[in-house]
Amino acid sequence: MDGGAWASLSKEPSEEEFCLSLRNGLILCNVLNKVNPGAVLKVVENPTPAVQSAEGAAQSAIQYFENMRNFLEAVKDMQLLTFEASDLEKGGSSSKVVDCILCLKGYYEWKLSGGVGVWRYGGTVRITSFPKGSSPSDVASSESSYESLDESELSQYEQMLEFLRLSGEVAVEETKTADALAFMFDQFGLKLLLAYLRETDGVEDLPLNAMVIDTLLRKLAKDFSAMLVSQGKQLGLLLKRILKSDVGCISKRDFVEAITLYLNQRSSLASDDLSKFCIFGGKPDNTTHNNSHCSKHVEIIDVQQKELERMKCFLDELKMEVKQIQSEWEKELSRLENHIKSLEVTSTSYHKVLEENRILYNQVQDLKGAIRVYCRVKPFSPGQSNVQSTVDYIGEDGNIMIVNPQKQGKDARKVFSFNKVFPTNVTQEQIYADTLPLVRSVLDGYNVCIFAYGQTGSGKTYTMSGPDLMSEETWGVNYRALRDLFHISKERADAIKYEVGVQMIEIYNEQVRDLLVSDGSNRRYPSFKHIFSLFRYLHP
């Protein structure tokens, strides 16, 4: 660095004085060569500092022009912020000059820190403080090259070095942030891609090759860019509202303060909105806002938060209780399931036993004989007590010996065999006892026919119907059979549904009559002869 060049500056130069000292380009070229050795190949070392003659003035202008041109070209080649030579003149943009120098310093510090990552100059860096435990003089004393400089130069160097150091740190941080942002964007993009693949219909049919993935990514990036542009526009409008003016300038400090104020207002508004949302249960609030309301809201939120905590505890307890009840129910359910299964097994085996029983029962009935003939001996009527009986003997095995007094010898007695012979003194119940098993067979699906046969007045009606219908004791076979038929079918109602029908006919003198016809026609069926002919026709 050229000490002579710095020496021409006062301790605290004004902006104009600073620009004047830079105009000859010597300081700038030397600084640039220090930052990037060899950047400016030719530096005119001793330009004429003062204008003493017309020739001297021309000489100075040429030197100034050459140094300045070399500096600006070098800066441009390094792709750093640059300015126009006219910016150093009166009325030029001195801020561009300052930006260029700051940029140069930032670049220098970045190089000092090892040149890690990509160096970028944001132009937003400012020195706020020196690092703890150090002072500008410490920094200066560590640099042997500064020893020859006077106090003012040292101070400027210190500030410059501190600035460069901070700029380097910022650059490193910026690089890290850029990497983190790149990673975040990758993550965001990939998650967006996954979501797109999951949510979009018809994508599953696409063959996912490199081209398709490329197209999808392009579409995502396009959509996302559009979204960013839209958000950027909205943010622009918002910033203009913060500035309260679309035109004009505002200092960086004021701008930062305005944004900070806006953010604070927004965060309190957001907090208010949340409070209101909690208090009004998501319904719109039309009441006016004031501080007392805010504090009340905060109190209410506190109370509600406590209530919420209490409810959470209660919910946890309830959940535990429900879990316990659920597990008890599950146990009970499995117990019932087992019970039902065992009942099913029992029921199945019970039905099997019943079926076997039914089969065995009907086999017994068959063994007793498919056709059974019983004989009932009618007692004498009240006026016949003196008449001699034709019944000589009734055996236990179903035999009956009949005597014919008009015949002699061997022909006088004849033995007849039946399944069973009932003597005169049997009751109606005893007669029915042998019929009852057949009624059960009917309900098991077997065909059964019971009929009485005998001459007129032999007691058929007495046996089948009974002498007195009003007294159950004297009921004959028909009534008892019907009674038991309904009784058994009722007992089996859970398992079998029976339909019972009745038909009553009379066969007399080869004529079959329907006795249940209610219209008084006493309808006659075809005679036996006709029925027999019909059967022969159908089954020749």
Ligand SMILES: Nc1ncnc2c1ncn2[C@@H]1O[C@H](COP(=O)(O)OP(=O)(O)OP(=O)(O)O)[C@@H](O)[C@H]1O
């Ligand atoms: N076991 C008996 N004990 C007492 N009385 C009887 C007995 N059997 C029949 N009678 C009586 O004998 C009479 C004739 O009996 P019933 O009317 O039953 O004969 P039936 O065979 O039906 O005659 P029909 O063929 O003419 O109709 C009746 O008065 C009846 O009360």
